[in-house]
Structures are given as structure tokens and as C-alpha cells.
Amino acid sequence: MTFILQCPVCRQPLLATPSGYQCAAKHSFDASRQGYVNLVLAHNKHSKEPGDDPEMVLSRRRFLDLGYYNQISDGINQAIATVLSESASAGDCSVLDAGCGEGFYLARLKEALAHGRDPHLPIEYHGVDVSKFAIRQATQRDRSMGWFVASINDLPFLDDSLDLVLNVFSPANTPEFARILKASGSLVFVSPGPKHLNGLREIIYPVTREHDAPAITEKAKGLFSPAAVQRITYPLELIGNQTIMDLLAMTPYYWNIDRETKGKVAALDRLQMDVDVEIRVFRKKSGDGAGELESGLEK
Numbered sequence: 001m002t003f004i005l006q007c008p009v010c011r012q013p014l015l016a017t018p019s020g021y022q023c024a025a026k027h028s029f030d031a032s033r034q035g036y037v038n039l040v041l042a043h044n045k046h047s048k049e050p051g052d053d054p055e056m057v058l059s060r061r062r063f064l065d066l067g068y069y070n071q072i073s074d075g076i077n078q079a080i081a082t083v084l085s086e087s088a089s090a091g092d093c094s095v096l097d098a099g100c101g102e103g104f105y106l107a108r109l110k111e112a113l114a115h116g117r118d119p120h121l122p123i124e125y126h127g128v129d130v131s132k133f134a135i136r137q138a139t140q141r142d143r144s145m146g147w148f149v150a151s152i153n154d155l156p157f158l159d160d161s162l163d164l165v166l167n168v169f170s171p172a173n174t175p176e177f178a179r180i181l182k183a184s185g186s187l188v189f190v191s192p193g194p195k196h197l198n199g200l201r202e203i204i205y206p207v208t209r210e211h212d213a214p215a216i217t218e219k220a221k222g223l224f225s226p227a228a229v230q231r232i233t234y235p236l237e238l239i240g241n242q243t244i245m246d247l248l249a250m251t252p253y254y255w256n257i258d259r260e261t262k263g264k265v266a267a268l269d270r271l272q273m274d275v276d277v278e279i280r281v282f283r284k285k286s287g288d289g290a291g292e293l294e295s296g297l298e299k
């Protein structure tokens with residue numbers, strides 16, 4: 001097995017120990033009881049509990065487990081299966097879900113790829129999120145994966161160490177993704193399409209406008225070449241108030257709308273809406289395009 005984790009303090013490789021990980025300079029990070037490792041350094045924390053809070057994490061888990069977004073997950077899995085079958089790398093294959101939340105997409109990816117892949121070429125799965133509540137939930141989906149509390153702005157992986165980075169509805173840092181990807185590596189970026197959540201948005205905003213195109217293509221320029229785009233759209237009928245409120249809690253609207261508007265959503269028992277999601281595949285460019293980019297942080 002190759003070592004791909006990087007010490008957040010001194011940037012040397014992190015090696016597995018019986019209790020967690022340690023680098024040559026003896027910076028050590030213990031695994032939690034649940035099986036994840038926290039690699040956020042206290043002085044780099046910008047708030048006491050960064051990332052999604054327990055309520056948001058549990059809402060997302062309840063909603064996703066009902067299967068409403070399985071088609072999105074299936075589309076992602078297909079895109080990744082194609083990327084990995086085309087990639088030149090014949091040795092160890094490592095995948096990272098950056099901003100993995102409570103682990104829904106990574107767990108389904110592993111299930112999908114378990115079939116039809118040469119068992120002698122296993123894939124190592126890693127999930128990173130800055131919310132420790134999200135990562136705790138993720139460990140419950142599959143303890144055999146590498147789950148880490150860390151920021152996408154300081155990923156605990158060595159340069160050129162991963163085959164694929166997946167980023168779903170989460171902040172993105174394209175220079176950091178390019179740093180950790182191997183020369184043949186790919187980024188799979190998933191974001192809302194123009195009509196995503198229409199139906200819910202019409203209740204929240206008197207005048208709805210389409211989601212803007214994501215800035216990723218512009219941000220990725222220099223480091224990545226666009227390889228494929230796929231759009232997944234389908235109508236969805238949500239039934240039950242808990243499910244509708246769970247969806248609301250997964251969106252930024254939950255925090256931005258006033259009490260009266262939240263009351264309107266809380267009174268709903270059924271909701272007709274659109275799912276509209278874009279999956280973009282980028283390939284890491286060879287050479288040193290890094291200098292062309294300023295900041296790739298994307299919301």
C-alpha cells in the first residue's frame with residue numbers, strides 16, 4: 001500500500017499506527033471511537049464547530065436515505081466508472097469525496113464500483129468534511145473507508161497522490177484539488193443546474209430566477225481541462241412535511257428566509273419540484289499551470 005496522507009503540521013507523510021496516524025516528526029493524530037481522524041489544527045479553525053451542524057446533517061441523512069437523489073448518485077457513479085476505466089493508472093487507485101457530508105454519495109459509489117472491477121485492483125475510498133458531525137454520521141455508513149475531519153482548503157493528502165476527487169454541492173478549492181491529484185487524475189464536480197429545486201424556490205421567492213452557471217470552469221482553467229458534462233433532470237414529488245422540511249434544511253434558503261416564509265413551507269404536505277443537476281468531469285493538465293490561477297475557492 002502506498003502512503004498518501006500528509007501531516008497537517010509538517011507536510012510529511014502520515015503513517016498508520018495502532019491508534020491512528022503519525023509522521024516522522026512524531027505529530028500524532030488518534031482515531032476516534034467511531035473510526036474517523038480529526039486533522040483540523042485548532043489554530044486553523046475559524047469557528048468552534050465549522051461546517052454543517054447536527055440538525056443539517058441529520059436532515060440530509062433522512063432525506064437522502066429516502067432515495068429521492070439516487071438518480072443523481074447513479075449519474076455520478078456512471079461518470080466515475082467511465083473516468084476510472086479510461087485512466088492510465090494501473091496500480092493503487094484512491095478516490096476522495098471532498099466535502100462528503102454524511103457519506104451518502106461515497107457509500108453508493110463504493111457499492112456501484114464493487115461490481116465489475118478487477119478485485120486485484122482495489123479502490124481506496126476517502127471522505128473529508130470540515131463538519132465532525134457529518135463525518136461521525138459517515139463512519140456509520142462504512143467504517144472501512146478513510147474518514148477525516150479536514151478542510152478542502154488544506155487537504156491532508158500528499159501531492160500527486162489521488163486518482164479522483166469528487167465534489168458534490170460543496171465548496172471547492174481547485175488548486176488544492178490539482179495539488180493532490182496524480183498527473184492522470186480527474187475532478188468530478190457536481191452542482192445545481194438552472195432549474196434545481198424549482199417548486200420550492202417559487203414558494204420562497206416571489207420571482208425565481210435560474211441558478212447561475214457555476215464558476216468552476218473559469219476557476220479550473222489552467223489546472224484542468226474540461227472532459228465531459230452531463231445534466232440530470234427529473235420531476236420529484238415530495239410527500240410528507242418532515243421530508244419537505246428536511247430538504248429545506250439541506251439548502252442555504254433555510255438560513256436566509258424569514259419566519260413567515262418558513263411557516264409557508266412548514267404548512268406543506270406535498271411538493272412538486274424539479275431536480276436539475278450538472279456533473280462536470282475535468283482532467284488535470286500536465287505541466288505547471290498552477291501559476292495561472294489565483295484563488296479557486298468556489299461556493
Ligand SMILES: C[S@@+](CC[C@H](N)C(=O)[O-])C[C@H]1O[C@@H](n2cnc3c(N)ncnc32)[C@H](O)[C@@H]1O
Pocket residue numbers: 050051052060098099100101102103104105128129130131134150151152153167168169170171250
Ligand atoms: C451542501 S453540503 C453537501 C454534502 C454532501 N456532498 C452531499 O451532497 O450530501 C456541503 C458540505 O460541505 C461541508 N463544508 C463546508 N465548508 C467546508 C470546508 N471548508 N471544507 C470541507 N468541507 C466543508 C459542510 O460541512 C457540508 O457537509
Ligand SMILES: [Zn+2]
Pocket residue numbers: 007008009010011012023024025026027
Ligand atoms: Zn508532522
